[in-house]
């Protein structure tokens with residue numbers, strides 16, 4: 801069995817291994833991977849990224 805990503809790839813925020821179930825964030829440039837939802841959320845906040853794929857629309 802092999803995952804489509806490297807489980808030892810570093811989290812884009814804290815550099816810990818993302819593991820077998822990474823939290824992904826798709827941006828126009830590339831797909832980012834995080835070790836946990838917290839890291840993903842913080843990264844989104846820092847970079848003002850809005851996830852386009854499963855949009856939570858709040859007006």
Ligand SMILES: [Zn+2]
Nearest residue numbers: 811814835839
């Ligand atoms: Zn992390």
